[in-house]
Amino acid sequence: MPLASLPAPIAGRNRMTRKMIVDAIRSDPSWRGGDYGDTQPTQGLTTALYVLTWMGSCPLQWQKECPDAASADAFLDRRVQEGLRTTDANNLLYQVASSADYDPRPLLGRIAAPLTAVNSADDQVNPPELGLLEAGIGQVAGGRAVVLPISDETRGHGTHTYAALWKDELVALLERSGGQL
Known part of the structure; x- marks a missing residue:
């Protein structure tokens, strides 16, 4: 995830x-x-x-x-x-x-496990308007992209450190995985 x-x-x-x-x-x-x-x-x-x-x-x-x-x-x-x-x-x-050569695209299609990628709409590092999340996750057979809307709880790129905001997505992913992990 x-x-x-x-x-x-x-x-x-x-x-x-x-x-x-x-x-x-x-x-x-x-x-x-x-x-x-x-x-x-x-x-x-x-x-x-x-x-x-x-x-x-x-x-x-x-x-x-x-x-x-x-x-x-x-x-x-x-x-x-x-x-x-x-x-x-x-x-x-x-x-x-260290991220200078980061490029997961060539291997996205090889991901076999269910995957949920979560970003937040106020993340300036990974802004949703670029459409890159959905395009990339579309190459993952069991992939799902989630963009949390801006709220009083989100914290931009730091939203990833607030598990309360995405824990339901994690629970759903684990249920969807059905022991595949």
């Missing part, structure tokens, strides 16, 4: 934002080819965290949480400061860059 993903290569805006993150870190003179010791390349990492924040944003929720300039600025500052405190630049770079 893939969550918050697409059965397609990383391309378009998704690829561009990932490249921005990688380039921000690598272009910081303090990165030193990844050998920066205990002093993070703060300028590049800050830019990468800005891009990552936008990439994983959820406009409906953030508008509610930050209805004015002061709360929006404070929210962003907290996110970036927390990220600078807890994120290693090399780890982030390698996590983001």
Whole structure:
């Protein structure tokens, strides 16, 4: 049961934002080819965290949480400061860059088990308007694509971490599987 993903290569805006993150870190003179010791390349990492924040944003929720300039600025500052405190630049770079050759398309038709792919309509990383989810899952014999509508509960790309939102789809998949797993 893939969550918050697409059965397609990383391309378009998704690829561009990932490249921005990688380039921000690598272009910081303090990165030193990844050998920066205990002093993070703060300028590049800050830019990468800005891009990552936008990439994983959820406009409906953030508008509610930050209805004015002061709360929006404070929210962003907290996110970036927390990220600078807890994120290693090399780890982030390698996590983001590792998807560069991702392309499940050639093997989709070989999936024999029932499959339900779940995304959310407010996922800016995997936006439903691209139609890639349905096109790819259409190649899976027992495949089903589900796009959760934007709601007060969804959290953009982060919706995948809220099992309450997709647990019914998991139960249905397990029932549909009938011991095939």
